[in-house]
Amino acid sequence: MTNTWLPPAEYVETLPRATAYACLYFTDTAGRALQLRAAYLGERWQWPGGNMDPGETPWETAVRECREETGIVFTGEPRLLGTHFATDRGAEWPANRIGFIFDGGELTDEQIAGLVLDPREHSEYRLGTLEEWEREMEPREFTRLAEIDRARRTGMTVYVETDPDED
Structure with a gap:
């Protein structure tokens, strides 16, 4: 750390890089968690959501991504369940990741049956117990x-913090 004042644009260049994402956590009426299988990144399971676009808030991101990825037009109020920090994973993802996970509530059987996935992003959805x-x-x-x-x-x-060495 230096005691020299830097203009904001220069100072920001000295800070660690990070991306931000936001998503919605849904369960069915039996309490089983809904997750989507990514069609990329090793086919990991994830919640409806994605990276923030410029000028977007975390809540706007979660609602937009949910609509794009599942067809669900979420109209509920923002209720933050948690934040997630993941450290830089080198070549796999060369920046820290900060996530905002919001409560999507319970989906009815009809809503689940109406899910429409974009095959470029997700290959399937599944409900499961912990x-x-x-x-x-x-x-x-x-x-x-x-x-x-x-x-x-x-x-x-x-x-929640995750570190690349925890696997």
């Missing part, structure tokens, strides 16, 4: 899911 998801997911990814589910059940917002 026990089922734990068998399907990398430990680091499952920890995030379990913490967000806990936040939904307890009403307490969570903060």
Whole structure:
């Protein structure tokens, strides 16, 4: 750290890089978590959401991405379940990632049956209990899911960090 004042544009260049994403966490009426299988990045399971566009708020991102990825036009109020910080993964993702996970509530059977996935982004959706998801997911990814589910059940917002060395 230097004591020399820098103009904002120069100062920002000295800071760590980060991208931000936002998503919605849905369950069905039985409490099973909805996830989408990515058609990229090793076919990881993820929630409806994505990276923020310039000028967009996290809430706007979550609602837009949900509509684009599932066809669901979400009209609920913003309720933050948690934030997620992932450290730089080098060549895989050369920046830190900051995520905002909002509560999408419970989907009815009709809403689930009406999901429309973009095959360029997701190959399938699935509903599962935490026990089922734990068998399907990398430990680091499952920890995030379990913490967000806990936040939904307890009403307490969570903060989750993941590190590339945790797998």
